[in-house]
Amino acid sequence: MSGRKLVAGLMLSSVLTVSTGMAYxxxxxxxxxxxxxxxxxxxxxxxxxxxxxxxxxxxxxxxxxxxxxxxxxxxxxxxxxxxxxxxxxxxxxxxxxxxxxxxxxxxxxxxxxxxxxSRASIRALAEGQTNTEEPVAVIEPADGQDLKTLRTLYLADSDREALVIHLNTLLDTAGWRRDKTMVRLDRPADKQYQVALGSGNINIQDIERHPDGALVRKTRSLSVFGVNPQLRWDCEPVVGACWVYDPRDGSRLFQLADNRKQTQDIARTLGRLIRNLQQGSSGS
Structure with missing residues (x-):
């Protein structure tokens, strides 16, 4: 009987190991x-x-x-x-x-x-909101702070100026790097962005550093009229990057470090800036 019990016990152990996937x-x-x-x-x-x-x-x-x-x-x-x-x-x-x-x-x-x-989805969303007046309160304050706090923080003369400074500050710390094993503060990121205001536009400067040390700067213009200020963003840990998407066509606007909180703050702040420009005021 003891021999049979031992064999039965071994068989049960094998079945449990396979079924639970605890060992390979x-x-x-x-x-x-x-x-x-x-x-x-x-x-x-x-x-x-x-x-x-x-x-x-x-x-x-x-x-x-x-x-x-x-x-x-x-x-x-x-x-x-x-x-x-x-x-x-x-x-x-x-x-x-x-x-x-x-x-x-x-x-x-x-x-x-x-x-x-993606572009079809953006167009459908825009068409669905054509006759809908969206309240400003839907957009959350940039980085959890109200505009008065930002103006005080950056000694800015207007909400618009405070948003631009805040957005550039966030972008400066969220640059994407090829080598993610070691981040040195004295070495700039491989992809960085800076924004400035034009006439009804947001000018975005892409700064890319190639592995050979070459520095390439490109400037794009984002027209704010007729676009949704609630920007989409997401992160993909597999490739170690986050993205903020262009509200016009759903393409990638910013490629950032793999940090969800930073990316969310950047998307929200850019959305606030777009909304501010759409209102057509002086930004004060």
Whole structure:
């Protein structure tokens, strides 16, 4: 009887180990490959819930994942209508796999489809709000502070001036860096932005530092009339970046460090500035 109990106990232990997933017989690199094959089959069969389950398990695993992981993640995110996350994953695939990647052409086409869908969403939102008077109170105060506090803080003569100074202060600390392992305050970020006001426009200066040390400055103009001042933003930890999106067409306006709070503050402050300019007052 004792021998039978021992065998039964061992069998029960094996069943529990497999069912709970607490132990793996395969080394991580082989388990990653197994899950990748399972994901590939699920995507081919358009079994998106199953594909999502495998992708979540892959994301939680340590070890380097093949470039195709990001392609499959992009496909799954697109099916779930998470357009920003889908685009980010597909761009990461292209960066890793290059033009020789098996899904290079498909990824480019999907990114174009995502861009079109984002623009259509922005247009639909704008059309839906054409006859709706949106109260200013919907926009939360910049960084949780009212405008009077900001004017005092920056010794500004007007709300508009205070918002511009505050926005540039936030942007100065939220620059995106290629090397995220070590952030040195004496080294500027690889992507930074500064804003200034024009005639009914917000002029945005993009400052990009290339790996070879070259510094490139470009200036874009954002017209504030007819756009939604409630700006969209999101973060994607997989690629270590956050984005604030252009209210005109849904494209990326700012690429920032992976910090949700900073990105939210920047989006809110820019929204307040847009609203201020739309009101057409002197900004006082």
């Amino acid at each position: 017989a395969l080394a991580p690199e082989h388990e990653i490959r197994r899950l990748m094959l399972a994901t590939e089959e699920a995507v081919a069969a358009e079994s998106w819930s199953e594909a999502g389950e495998y992708l979540n398990r892959l994301r939680a695993m340590e070890g380097e994942k093949p470039a195709e992981y990001f392609y499959y993640r992009g496909r799954a995110m697109l099916q779930a209508s998470h357009l920003n996350e889908a685009r980010s994953a597909l761009e990461q695939y292209i960066t890793l796999a290059g033009a020789e990647g098996a899904y290079y052409q498909q990824s480019l086409k999907l990114i174009t489809d995502i861009e079109k869908a």
